[in-house]
Amino acid sequence: MAAESTEEKTNKENTKVDIEQQLGETVGEQFTKEQKFSLRNVDVFYADNHAINDISMDIAPNEVVAFIGPSGCGKSTFLRVLNRMNDTIDICRVSGDIRLDGEDIYDKKMDPVLLRARVGMVFQKPNPFPKSIYDNVAYGPKLHGLASSRAELDDIVRTSLKRAGLLKEVENRLDEPGTGLSGGQQQRLCIARTIAVSPEVILMDEPASALDPIATAIIEELIDELRENYTIAIVTHSMQQAARISQRTAYFHLGKLVEMGPTEKIFTNPDHTLTENYITGRFG
Amino acid sequence: MNNNTEIIKQTLAKRYAKERRFRALGMVSVFLGLMFLLVLLVGILFKATPAFTQHYLSVDMNYDASSLGVGNNPTVSELEGANYRGLIRNTLYEQFPEVTKRQDKRELGALISGSAEYQIRDALLANPALLNTNTRVQVLLDDDVDTYLKNNTHSGRVSEQQIAWIQKLEDSGAVERSFNRNLFTNGDSREPESAGLLGATMGSLYALTICLLVSFPIGVMAAIYLEEFAPKNRWVDLIEININNLAAVPSIVFGLLGLAVFLNFFGMPRSAPLVGGLVLALLTLPTIIIASRSAIKSVPPSIREAALGLGASKMQTVFQHVVPLAMPGILTGAIIGSARALGEAAPLLMIGMVAFIVDVPQGFTDPSTVLPIQIFLWADSPERAFIAMTSAATIVLLVFLICMNGLAIWLRKRFEKQW
Numbered sequence A: 001m002a003a004e005s006t007e008e009k010t011n012k013e014n015t016k017v018d019i020e021q022q023l024g025e026t027v028g029e030q031f032t033k034e035q036k037f038s039l040r041n042v043d044v045f046y047a048d049n050h051a052i053n054d055i056s057m058d059i060a061p062n063e064v065v066a067f068i069g070p071s072g073c074g075k076s077t078f079l080r081v082l083n084r085m086n087d088t089i090d091i092c093r094v095s096g097d098i099r100l101d102g103e104d105i106y107d108k109k110m111d112p113v114l115l116r117a118r119v120g121m122v123f124q125k126p127n128p129f130p131k132s133i134y135d136n137v138a139y140g141p142k143l144h145g146l147a148s149s150r151a152e153l154d155d156i157v158r159t160s161l162k163r164a165g166l167l168k169e170v171e172n173r174l175d176e177p178g179t180g181l182s183g184g185q186q187q188r189l190c191i192a193r194t195i196a197v198s199p200e201v202i203l204m205d206e207p208a209s210a211l212d213p214i215a216t217a218i219i220e221e222l223i224d225e226l227r228e229n230y231t232i233a234i235v236t237h238s239m240q241q242a243a244r245i246s247q248r249t250a251y252f253h254l255g256k257l258v259e260m261g262p263t264e265k266i267f268t269n270p271d272h273t274l275t276e277n278y279i280t281g282r283f284g
Numbered sequence B: 001m002n003n004n005t006e007i008i009k010q011t012l013a014k015r016y017a018k019e020r021r022f023r024a025l026g027m028v029s030v031f032l033g034l035m036f037l038l039v040l041l042v043g044i045l046f047k048a049t050p051a052f053t054q055h056y057l058s059v060d061m062n063y064d065a066s067s068l069g070v071g072n073n074p075t076v077s078e079l080e081g082a083n084y085r086g087l088i089r090n091t092l093y094e095q096f097p098e099v100t101k102r103q104d105k106r107e108l109g110a111l112i113s114g115s116a117e118y119q120i121r122d123a124l125l126a127n128p129a130l131l132n133t134n135t136r137v138q139v140l141l142d143d144d145v146d147t148y149l150k151n152n153t154h155s156g157r158v159s160e161q162q163i164a165w166i167q168k169l170e171d172s173g174a175v176e177r178s179f180n181r182n183l184f185t186n187g188d189s190r191e192p193e194s195a196g197l198l199g200a201t202m203g204s205l206y207a208l209t210i211c212l213l214v215s216f217p218i219g220v221m222a223a224i225y226l227e228e229f230a231p232k233n234r235w236v237d238l239i240e241i242n243i244n245n246l247a248a249v250p251s252i253v254f255g256l257l258g259l260a261v262f263l264n265f266f267g268m269p270r271s272a273p274l275v276g277g278l279v280l281a282l283l284t285l286p287t288i289i290i291a292s293r294s295a296i297k298s299v300p301p302s303i304r305e306a307a308l309g310l311g312a313s314k315m316q317t318v319f320q321h322v323v324p325l326a327m328p329g330i331l332t333g334a335i336i337g338s339a340r341a342l343g344e345a346a347p348l349l350m351i352g353m354v355a356f357i358v359d360v361p362q363g364f365t366d367p368s369t370v371l372p373i374q375i376f377l378w379a380d381s382p383e384r385a386f387i388a389m390t391s392a393a394t395i396v397l398l399v400f401l402i403c404m405n406g407l408a409i410w411l412r413k414r415f416e417k418q419w
C-alpha cells in the first residue's frame, strides 16, 4: 500500500509539471462581436496570492456563460470581479480593464451600489437574511423602490418565488424565517431574492449545488427563460449542467483562463489537453 | 481497520475519563461560586432585616391649643411655629405622672423620635380642625430605643429608667413593630429612624439616565464607525489600543477628569446627577464600544454580502442588517457597563456627590447622592441602627442590579435571531 501511494505521488507531481508547461495563452474564442461585459487583462490578488492571472474575455448580451474548473481555480473570485463584490475584501486587489456596456466599472465615477443593482449575484453559500421569507425576497424591490403598492410587492415576491420553484413549498409560511429553510430551499430563496430586482446581468455561483434533480431542472428552466432578457454567468461543477444550459463555456485552471468557446465545442472537441482532461474526468 | 478500532477503543476510555473529570471540576466550581454568593446574600439579608421594620408608639394626642402655645383660631404661620415638641412631651408626661424631675423628664422625652414633631405638625397643618381634639396617632420611637427593642440587649445608650418606661408602654400594648416605610420614602437623615434611600435611589436613576443617554449613542456610533467604516491603518489601530486601555483605567481617574473638566472648566453644579452621569458615561464608554465592536464583528460577513449584492449601500447594509443582528450584544454591553456605573462610588466622590443631602432630588441639577455612596455614608455613621440600614441599602442596590441584568437578558431574548 505504501509503495503504491508513493507512486501515485510522483505521478501527481509529473502532471503538475506538465500543467505549468501547458498553461499558456488562452485558446478558443473568448471574444464576441457584441459585448455586455468586456474584460481585458484582469488580475486579482489576495495579498500575495495571485488568484486571477491575466484573463481577457467578453460576455455577450442574452447569453449564458458557464465557468468551469477545478476547486480553487478562481471561478468565484472572477465572478465577484464582475459586480465589484471583491471591494468588500480588504486584502483583495483587482486590476485590468472591465467594462459593462462600454463603461469602466472600476472607474471612480461608477457607483458600486448602482452596479450591484444592475449586476445581481447568487452566492456560493446560501445567505438568506434572518428575516421572514417574504422580507427576504421583498428587500431588494423595496430598496430600489420597484413596487408602488403592497399588492405590487406581493406580486413581485410571489412571482420570484414561483420562478425559483420555491413558492409551493413556502406558500403558507411566508412569514417564517428564511434561515429556517433547508439548504436547498435557502439556495432557491436566494435565487428568488436576486431575480426579484430584475438585474441586467445575473451572476450565479453554483446555484444548484444543494438541489435535487427536480429543483435543478426548475432552476435550469428559469435560467433558460431569463436568457431572453438577461445575461447570465454561472459557475458550476456539473459538466452536464454546463452543457445543458450554457451557450459558451470557459475553463479555468490555477487562476488562468485555459480555454473558452461554444459549449458544444468545449464538451465535444476541446482544443486544449487540460480542458479535455477535465471534462473527461481525468482529474480535477 | 481492526487495528484502528482497537486503538480507538483504548483512547476512548481515556477520553471519557477526561470528560468526566472536567465535568466534575466544572460542577465543583459552580457549586463553590454559588456557595460564596449564598453566604454573601444570606449574611447581608440577615444583617439587614432589622432595618425593614421599626417600632412605633401609639399615643392619644390631644392637640391642645395651650400646650401648643397658640390661640384657638391660629393662622397658618402661627401653626407652623407652634411648640409641637412641648405637645408631645406633655402627652408623655401625662402617661407617667410620677416623673417629675427635670432630668428624668428629658430622658422620658428622648424615647420619641425627633421626627415626631414634624409628623404632628404636618398632620395639623393638613387638617387644622384637629385643634383641641383628641386623636390616636402613631409616632416613631427613637432609634436607640428601637435598637434596644430589636436586640433586647443593653447597649448603654438607653438607661434603666427608660427601659422600665418602655416595658410599661409595651405592656399596655402601645408599642407596635411595623414595616419601615421611611426607608423607601425619605431622603437621608442624621436620625436613623427617619433616614431613607429615596434620595439616593433617585440620584442613581438620574445619573444613570444621563450616563446612558450620553454613552449609549456615542459608544454604539463609535463602534459602528470603527468596525464598518474606518480605514484599516495605524491611526485606527492606535485608537483601538487606547480604547482598550481606557477600559482598564481606575475609575477614580475619571472622577478627577470630571472634576477638572465639568466642574472647574465648564462650571457645572457640584453634587449634581448631571455631572455624575457625565463622569459615569466616560467610564462606561469604553465598555460599550468594546462590547458593541465584538457584537458587530460576530455578525457573519455573508449577511453583509447578501445586502451589498442586492444593491444596498454600505449605510443601509449596516443599519438594516448588521446593527439589528448585533443589537443583543450591544445591549448586553450597555447594560453591563451601566450596571458597573451604578455600583461606582469612587469617581463620584471626586465631584462632590458625597455631601449629606436630605432633600430628594427633583431634577438633574439638584444636589444628590447615589446608592453606593449612601452605603458608604451610612457605614461611616456612628449610630448603631445604621449598621442594619447599610445592609438594607446594599440589598436595594443589589435588587437594582438584578433588575438591570434581568432587563439585559430579556432584551437579549427579544432581539436574538438565529441565522
Ligand SMILES: Nc1ncnc2c1ncn2[C@@H]1O[C@H](COP(=O)(O)OP(=O)(O)OP(=O)(O)O)[C@@H](O)[C@H]1O
Binding pocket: A046, A049, A051, A070, A071, A072, A073, A074, A075, A076, A077, A078, A089, A124
Ligand atoms: N476571501 C479570500 N481571502 C483570501 N484568499 C481567497 C479568498 N477567497 C478566495 N481566495 C483564494 O483565491 C483562490 C481562488 O478561490 P475561489 O474561491 O475563487 O475558487 P473557486 O474556483 O470558486 O473554488 P470552488 O469551486 O471550490 O468554489 C483560492 O486559492 C483561494 O484560497
Ligand SMILES: [Mg+2]
Binding pocket: A075, A076, A077, A124, A205
Ligand atoms: Mg467558488
